[in-house]
Amino acid sequence: MHNALNRLQTTFGFFTTCAFTLASIIALLSIVPLPAPVGSPSASVSVRNVQVVKGRPHYYATKREEFDLEADLSSLFTWNTKQLFVYVTANYPTSKDGQGGISEAVIWDTIIPATSTPYSWQNLKQKYFPDKKKSKSKSRRESLSKKSTDLVKPGFIALKNQKPKYQITDPTGIISERANATLHVSWNVQPWVGALIWDKGYLGSRVGQWDAGKVGKSETFSFPPLKGSKPEVVKEKAPQTPKVGSASPVVEI
Amino acid sequence: MFSSLASLQPRQLAAQVLNFALVLSTAFMLWKGLSVFTNSSSPIVVVLSGSMEPAFERGDLLFLWNRGMDTQVGEIVVYNVRGKDIPIVHRVVRRFGGGSAPLQLLTKGDNNAADDTELYARGQDYLERSKDVVGSVVGYVPFVGYVTILLSEYPWLKTAMLGFMALTVVLQRE
Numbered sequence: 001m002h003n004a005l006n007r008l009q010t011t012f013g014f015f016t017t018c019a020f021t022l023a024s025i026i027a028l029l030s031i032v033p034l035p036a037p038v039g040s041p042s043a044s045v046s047v048r049n050v051q052v053v054k055g056r057p058h059y060y061a062t063k064r065e066e067f068d069l070e071a072d073l074s075s076l077f078t079w080n081t082k083q084l085f086v087y088v089t090a091n092y093p094t095s096k097d098g099q100g101g102i103s104e105a106v107i108w109d110t111i112i113p114a115t116s117t118p119y120s121w122q123n124l125k126q127k128y129f130p131d132k133k134k135s136k137s138k139s140r141r142e143s144l145s146k147k148s149t150d151l152v153k154p155g156f157i158a159l160k161n162q163k164p165k166y167q168i169t170d171p172t173g174i175i176s177e178r179a180n181a182t183l184h185v186s187w188n189v190q191p192w193v194g195a196l197i198w199d200k201g202y203l204g205s206r207v208g209q210w211d212a213g214k215v216g217k218s219e220t221f222s223f224p225p226l227k228g229s230k231p232e233v234v235k236e237k238a239p240q241t242p243k244v245g246s247a248s249p250v251v252e253i
Numbered sequence: 254m255f256s257s258l259a260s261l262q263p264r265q266l267a268a269q270v271l272n273f274a275l276v277l278s279t280a281f282m283l284w285k286g287l288s289v290f291t292n293s294s295s296p297i298v299v300v301l302s303g304s305m306e307p308a309f310e311r312g313d314l315l316f317l318w319n320r321g322m323d324t325q326v327g328e329i330v331v332y333n334v335r336g337k338d339i340p341i342v343h344r345v346v347r348r349f350g351g352g353s354a355p356l357q358l359l360t361k362g363d364n365n366a367a368d369d370t371e372l373y374a375r376g377q378d379y380l381e382r383s384k385d386v387v388g389s390v391v392g393y394v395p396f397v398g399y400v401t402i403l404l405s406e407y408p409w410l411k412t413a414m415l416g417f418m419a420l421t422v423v424l425q426r427e
Contacts (some may be wrong), residue, residue, distance in 0.1 A: 002259075083308060106346040109346075111307065170349070188327050190308045190393075
């Protein structure tokens with residue numbers, strides 16, 4: 001009745017129950033949220049120059065649009081935050097008459113990991129079994145990166161003239177001269193265990209309601225007409241038939 | 254070894270079989286009930302690849318919810334490539350439509366440099382929310398699903414585990 005196998009089974013079962021209960025409590029407390037967050041996130045984003053060029057659907061050109069982004073998302077880093085995913089989207093109405101809903105495309109994103117606890121596996125290993133065989137440059141690089149995560153409280157973003165990571169296209173192929181476009185900043189908290197939280201959802205309004213006035217929405221702008229499509233250009237070179245599938249304009253913003 | 258089995262009356266044996274069948278069917282009912290509640294064909298999935306690191310690692314368990322038909326950019330969805338039965342967990346980076354037109358999505362893994370256009374079926378540029386998406390990730394538990402990955406990658410583990418369980422059932426005197 002009390003042989004070794006039974007004891008092992010009981011212990012393992014008890015361990016599972018405890019781990020499960022702990023995970024549920026952590027997940028629940030993160031949603032309540034308890035302890036209450038200090039401060040609330042705020043962000044402001046503004047657009048610089050936008051350009052629309054012709055290109056193949058996945059054509060990468062060198063010139064891009066720029067935007068400024070300033071955000072303070074440090075209140076979202078709780079004890080249950082594993083990382084924060086911040087992304088900037090360009091929103092514009094799908095069709096000219098506004099019937100089709102709003103199209104959104106991510107132009108820039110970043111992952112902000114939470115600072116690692118001093119008891120994490122890496123840090124403990126580093127403390128008790130430091131690597132002595134490292135080359136000088138590697139240790140310098142590592143110490144530099146360690147400094148940047150320890151000293152700076154995560155969640156502060158200040159970017160000026162930031163070039164976007166992704167060039168966006170529209171499935172209709174035409175993105176020039178669309179009006180009522182805005183840039184939005186959004187975030188997504190990835191927990192260690194539990195529910196994922198977005199700024200747009202119900203949980204997001206409990207955990208991190210945007211500061212009034214600093215919602216992270218830029219002013220309305222319009223996509224300019226296609227670059228190089230000025231009507232005064234009369235002189236044409238030898239007629240170039242576009243290659244199949246290469247005439248869809250790409251937003252080079 | 255088999256004397257313990259032989260000493261059982263047929264009625265007791267039948268009761269044991271019934272108990273076993275009840276356990277199995279309860280588990281099945283719970284699973285299907287969860288499927289109906291979340292409106293998803295597979296409400297709990299295990300992450301198989303590292304394309305969403307550092308958010309999700311291999312072996313993480315994800316809970317899906319499929320009743321939010323207005324998927325926003327930034328949500329993480331599980332979708333099936335049309336024509337294949339491979340579910341992929343990636344983040345939505347673009348959306349078009351919504352309103353009266355069907356919602357179309359483009360996805361990309363956080364750890365990938367390019368979006369998923371190459372993963373989609375030939376001629377397919379975007380996902381349709383109503384047809385291709387299995388669900389949207391709402392919750393997550395780390396590591397727990399690693400057992401299923403081990404079981405599927407090392408099939409001898411499955412037979413070994415089943416054999417071990419059968420052995421303990423037979424050897425236990427109850």
